[in-house]
Amino acid sequence: MPTLEEIRTRVFRATSGMYTDSYHMDDLINDALNQLVEGARLRGVQTIDVVTGTNSYALPDDFKSPGELLYIESDNCIIPYSLVDISSNQYGYSIEGKEIIIKPVPQEERTLTHYFYKYAIRLVNNNDVPEIDSQYHDLLSFYAAGMILLLPTLNIQDKTLSDRYLNRWQDGKTNFVQDMQRKNKSSKGRTVVNW
Numbered sequence: 001m002p003t004l005e006e007i008r009t010r011v012f013r014a015t016s017g018m019y020t021d022s023y024h025m026d027d028l029i030n031d032a033l034n035q036l037v038e039g040a041r042l043r044g045v046q047t048i049d050v051v052t053g054t055n056s057y058a059l060p061d062d063f064k065s066p067g068e069l070l071y072i073e074s075d076n077c078i079i080p081y082s083l084v085d086i087s088s089n090q091y092g093y094s095i096e097g098k099e100i101i102i103k104p105v106p107q108e109e110r111t112l113t114h115y116f117y118k119y120a121i122r123l124v125n126n127n128d129v130p131e132i133d134s135q136y137h138d139l140l141s142f143y144a145a146g147m148i149l150l151l152p153t154l155n156i157q158d159k160t161l162s163d164r165y166l167n168r169w170q171d172g173k174t175n176f177v178q179d180m181q182r183k184n185k186s187s188k189g190r191t192v193v194n195w
Helices: 004-014 022-040 134-148 161-188
Strands: 043-050 057-060 063-072 077-081 092-096 099-103 110-116
Touching: 004 022, 004 134, 022 134, 077 099, 092 134, 099 161
Parallel strands: none
Antiparallel strands: 043 110, 057 099, 063 077, 063 110, 092 099
């Protein structure tokens, strides 16, 4: 699994060492990662230990949008919570600010599983690894190299190489989004059965 430092090295090689600003490179790499995750809807999971009388619980820092909230009583009994308006009196849950609100206020302790869509974790340290499938890690370097080769400060007249990297990025991005959507659909194939 390539680290941020290894991805930077790939970008450096792809641009024939003409550009060495690692801060800008990191921004481009993270921009590519965010674009991938935006289209693919990266999923996360949170366990919430519900306490009697408490209905408000912190969302994870990487929370982007809600997915499903489930009480898994057993293999044969999964109880879903519906996403409801914060001002309604319905059974379910709401998102308010950085918190998930269980409705009505819980009267018993239980453990809930919250599946949600999340933001990509920013790559900062040399040994950080992107949290996407490793087969798509090269896309990050393709995007960064293509964008760097378009910089006016490099004064490159022939855009063939940058076009090649950006085309590979675009094709790979499309494949990544389709692959992730397929995976998300298959993971939603869960059947809720109440016995």
